Amino acid sequence: MTALTRFQRIRMGLPTSSREARFAQGWRVVQMLAASPAALAGLGIVAALLLLAAFAPVIAPHDPYVQNLANQLRPPSAENLFGTDEFGRDIFSRVIHGTRYTLYIVLLVAVVAAPAGLFIGASSGFLGGWVDTLFMRITDIALAFPRLILALAFVTAFGPGLNNAILAIALTGWPPYVRIARAEALMIRRSDCISAVELMGASRLRIILVHVIPLCMPSLLVRLTLDMAGVILIAAGLGFLGLGAQPPSAEWGVMLASGKEDLLSGWWVGTFPGIAIFLVCMGFNLLGDGLRDVLDPRQES
């Protein structure tokens, strides 16, 4: 029997090291995902989002900010696939550049809210006692608050603007991640290998960071993906109300606000950004559902 290359070992599920084992596990997930057309569609949409955002200046046929007043409110045509808005700007290019805003918002919120929630949950579960009770009570209370309204209220207090909007959304978005980390932390706390690590002198912080958090990855991924769908809707809402991204940004929510003004003279101004929001949100939902079925069927939607 010829020796298997590492790649073949991973693909066949015959790992010979822990790193290969992790890759093999990842590969299994991808295989199971590929079996579901819905999940594939979601993955495709998210991938398209990433690609469009990365290569926006190359893909977009026109500059999204240059005005051409002579060309205002033209319906969709060969020159302007999605038509032009009240300043003569090409809507197709603006929609494409809008992917950058969407990605920026989604990533930043994830980077702020998830680690915060995870850390609170992990500490809570691992440290136990009154810390656990306190953190969990606070999380329960925070979970009972209306998310959109609070985000709006925070933005009002901070002042309108894209970064303030992101901060406000992240501030209201950490509670769902607490439970994930806490569950893993509780399990770890009771296991033997942790006692061994503690005997070796690892600080509690290190244990939380190095051992607990990585185990949360599967649930975290599911929760994040599903959450991002909601974040996109909230951010678009903030942009629509004029409290988030500001004109003349090519953010989809802001574009929808212009669409509201031009209801009759230009139905295309609001329709296409709306479709974009809806497609991306649907993509995250589909992908999240698919991931959940594969990784974490116990989790509630």
Added chain:
Amino acid sequence: MRRLLRASLAIVALSIMTPAAIAETPENTLVIVREISSISDWDPAVSQILDVTEINNDIYERLVGFDSRNPAEMQPILAEGWEISQDGRTITFRIREGVRFHSGNPLTANDVLYSFRRLLLLGREPSSNMVQLGFTAENIDANLLASDDMTFVMQLPQPISPSLVINMLSAAAFAIVDSELVKQNEVDGDFGSVWLSNRASGAPSAASGPFMIQTYRPAELVMLQRNDDYWQYTPAMQRVIFQHVHEAGTQRLLLEQGDADVAYNLTATDAAALASVDGVKVGYYPSRRVLYFGFNTLFEPFDDPRVALAMRYLVDYQGLADTVMKNIGVVHQTFIPQPWMGSLAETPFSLDVEKAKAILAEAGYPDGFEFTFSAYNRKPEMDLATSFQATAALAGVRVNFVNMPVSQLIPLYRDQQLQAMQLSFSGGYADPHATTSKFTLNPGALPGAEPGSKWPSEMSYRLGWYPKELSIKTMAAARELDPEKRRQMYEELHRAAWEESPFVHMFQVVQALGMRDNVNGYLYGARGADVSFAAVTKE
């Protein structure tokens, strides 16, 4: 339970399935859709917002004004006539007999006295009208007098053209209020201002005009009821309802579908499109509103007047006139609107990026600079600002927007805190002094002014501009009695302003009013007090 369910379903289904014909508003009701969410105070001595002053035109009356049925000339309204003394310093008004307020109280000279006193003593923005005439808290009681029930005497503390004064008295700020009723609602010496300002539903009206407020829900609805005992005539409309609709597109929609009779805030595109719609007509009325940008001289680099001059060359006047302002604005670069005396039709500035760059280089900014521009979200103002952002960038000037509602913008502006902003101004009365006094006059720059005094009502002050020569000239022009000499003085002021002023005037607004075909008699004039719906009829 099932029967109830079935019954309710049936009712709902039947209701929905009734075919929707073109809706029509009732014959004696006028429905106007308009953006009215910036209204917060209704007291004429407090509010300077155009929405309030225009609606108040048909609620309150003044000593002089226009007859809505025939607005050709200014006429005595609550004053029957007046006499001017030889030296031009005293005006004696004869008050019209037989006029009653909405409460039934008779109009007397005491009401006029009370109204003018509170206008000054409340000290809010409209009080600048009195301050400009030279009245102060100390001298007002000596100079205003109700010598008997029907005679009101006004002694002018400063020499000023009496025809200018009479003109001024047509401004919304000089509304005559029912002093007895208002006095009953005074709290803590506020001259009844809080009560008069918030018009909580059911509050009795303290006015004498053709209509009165019956229902007011902030940012939603103003419903006006006809004054059946109005002394001049009986309006055809029994009710006039202002419905708040924020978006021009939605206003247009409601108008086309017949759910509204008049649409007030149409954009150029909407107005043009409506021309070809059945049942709807669009009227274009020159207004006295001039749109301008202001650059604060307290902030670098606007302390150098050359920079503002460069800005004058960075506005795409023609491009905007052809698109965003099409039909709803005329390029107009002076602060006196047409057709007032002293206005100039010359437009020396056009978009010239090279020239702007050269001037900036001369002033020491060859690579441009960056600044913050405060804009508020109303069309077409927002569109002008956005366009400016793009054209300014061509000269290396980077404009950062801060969006805020008008209610926040104005106080910051008054406090000299805004680096640059866009706004509009409508002179309150039909005399060149109405606007000149704002744009080339800073009372703090006049000889004898107290150093460090604040003049938040004056635009020049708000931009930190203290033009000594121009201020003196402005006051002189106000006093000049010879019309030809006066006109020339205003021309000189304009030319000087074009060189040194931090204000960039760009468009005079033409108000596009969309109306159903059967609506006639809506008055929209360029003189301020001649905006009125009181004489509307529906065929």
Added chain:
Amino acid sequence: MTQGTGLVMGILGKVAIIFATFLGLIFVTFMIGRVMPLDPVTAAVGPDVSQELYDRTREQMGLNQPLWIQFFDYVAAVLRLDFGTSFSTRQTVIDDIARVFPATLELALVGVVIGALIGIPLGILAAVKRGTMVDGLIRVILLIGYSAPVFWKGLILLVVFYAILGVAEGPGRMSVFFEGVVPIRTGLLLIDSALAGEWEVFRNAIGHIILPAVSLGYGAAAYVGRMTRSFVLDQLKQEYVSVARVKGLSEWAVIFHHVLPNCAVQLVTTVALTFGLLLEGAVLTETVFAWPGLGQYMTRAMFNADMNAVPGGTSVIGAIFVSLNVVSDILYRMLDPRTRQ
């Protein structure tokens, strides 16, 4: 410890949590209104005031005192329902909210009814036909409702059904010229006009509410539908279902006589929570339809940075949201069939 004491302690514990939740909400609105803004006085009275009013208000707000005293005063004021005066409307916030809330309540109620009437049957159908095309189709329909922004749905409905087809009424709650016709009894226009026998107004009101309610209702149906499908699927996996099938009961009989009653509590709590979500969604939808409710009030207050109105409205919506959560929680624990042995 006896069982009785344990029960009492349990209840006290729950009450303490509920109390702490409301306190937490008040704390958050306190932060928003007083601590975060750069100038809390201007945020409260507005920018356009005289110096003496500014100073007087500053004293009233007690901004010179330590934070915990300010918080205490704030809590006391909130308990009195005193949220201050809105500088944009010049009325007290609580009067404003009392004026605008019924419109939003009516909209959310109709929306949630539409959502439940459409979502629950669809969810059941999808669960029963699991894996088939019907299931797939329903899930797609629900997914669209879940993923499309509510204000966009509203815009499209407005353009299609009002502007183009002319089938529904336009923005606003009723045609303005009916103003004053119907005496206000409950604040819910549909009920008040029916009670007064003003059927023309009733029809007009339905025509106006249908589009915004459907915008909200579609999203509600999506959420309720997904949850219903999940609950029913859970039940269908249970043993008693196989037993019932073996006994010869038809599929639909099993659903209606056994599965649904067992799901009932979960369904009710889901609908209640959805109602809370619709109150939030109203903030975005009302602006499209010029609906004169709490949502539009809040939107304008936020744009004006009116920091008496914003915390006030947030507290009200938050309180309702929290109450719905609490009541659902209680109902669940009391009536959960699994504990009802």
